[in-house]
Amino acid sequence: MLVAELGQYWDRYAGSLQDGQLTSKVSSDELELCVGHLEYVLKANENINLTRITDPHEAAILHIYDSLVLLPYVDDAPKGKLLDIGTGAGFPGLPLAITSHRPSVLMDSVGKKVKVVEACASQLGVERVKTVHERVESYALSHRGEFSVVVARAVAHLSTLVEYASPLLKKDGLLIVSKGVPAADEVSDGSYAAQICGFDTPTRYDLSLPGKRGARAIFVFKKSHKPSMKLPRAVGMAKKHPISK
Numbered sequence: 132m133l134v135a136e137l138g139q140y141w142d143r144y145a146g147s148l149q150d151g152q153l154t155s156k157v158s159s160d161e162l163e164l165c166v167g168h169l170e171y172v173l174k175a176n177e178n179i180n181l182t183r184i185t186d187p188h189e190a191a192i193l194h195i196y197d198s199l200v201l202l203p204y205v206d207d208a209p210k211g212k213l214l215d216i217g218t219g220a221g222f223p224g225l226p227l228a229i230t231s232h233r234p235s236v237l238m239d240s241v242g243k244k245v246k247v248v249e250a251c252a253s254q255l256g257v258e259r260v261k262t263v264h265e266r267v268e269s270y271a272l273s274h275r276g277e278f279s280v281v282v283a284r285a286v287a288h289l290s291t292l293v294e295y296a297s298p299l300l301k302k303d304g305l306l307i308v309s310k311g312v313p314a315a316d317e318v319s320d321g322s323y324a325a326q327i328c329g330f331d332t333p334t335r336y337d338l339s340l341p342g343k344r345g346a347r348a349i350f351v352f353k354k355s356h357k358p359s360m361k362l363p364r365a366v367g368m369a370k371k372h373p374i375s376k
């Protein structure tokens with residue numbers, strides 16, 4: 132039931148993408164796995180606080196569909212590994228690992244969330260997923276230039292995310308961020324931080340979730356040059372003192 136519903140929403144979304152190069156496919160087997168992930172999370176949520184959205188139809192849109200809308204941009208990144216910063220219960224990282232087929236690292240600084248995602252991926256048999264319990268700033272010290280694509284949803288301001296992702300991405304790699312509609316200041320600080328941290332000016336794509344469930348802005352930053360500051364800064368600095376104009 133949820134698979135059929137999601138399939139319809141996905142087909143409509145994929146058909147609405149203007150750019151002929153963004154043509155991602157999602158199979159019903161992959162959607163089954165995504166629904167399996169959601170069911171696992173909703174069950175685990177009875178014991179651990181993972182999500183406030185408990186209605187399965189609502190959650191299918193606000194977690195699975197909301198993750199999958201990033202897939203066309205993920206597919207546009209160079210071949211190689213994906214990192215989800217602040218994955219929480221595995222969104223958007225696990226649906227994107229399932230559908231993009233990229234080796235994927237799902238990271239969070241909260242251990243109990245990481246344990247749920249790890250157990251879920253293992254139960255679903257999604258082998259290309261590795262989970263990491265660490266803060267992204269310390270992880271970046273030993274994983275420089277390792278990723279082709281970094282994603283994040285509901286983790287931090289754009290300028291903080293740009294700073295987190297820069298040392299982890301290889302040249303031409305993409306940072307893809309999903310936001311509810313952000314304030315103008317956040318967008319201009321994000322573009323300013325992008326320049327300093329080695330990215331081109333981001334491209335923005337706006338969309339509405341099905342059933343008037345809100346708007347999203349997807350920002351795609353391409354790593355194009357060397358940052359003009361030493362990264363990563365000490366743990367906590369990117370959040371406490373974000374780069375701003």
Ligand SMILES: C[S@@+](CC[C@H](N)C(=O)[O-])C[C@H]1O[C@@H](n2cnc3c(N)ncnc32)[C@H](O)[C@@H]1O
Pocket residue numbers: 216217218219220221222223238239240241244265266267268283284285286
């Ligand atoms: C609001 S939750 C969003 C979770 C998920 N991305 C989603 O959209 O459902 C933000 C998550 O980011 C994690 N987080 C925040 N700062 C982090 C950091 N510096 N390194 C790793 N994880 C971080 C938090 O522990 C939390 O689980």
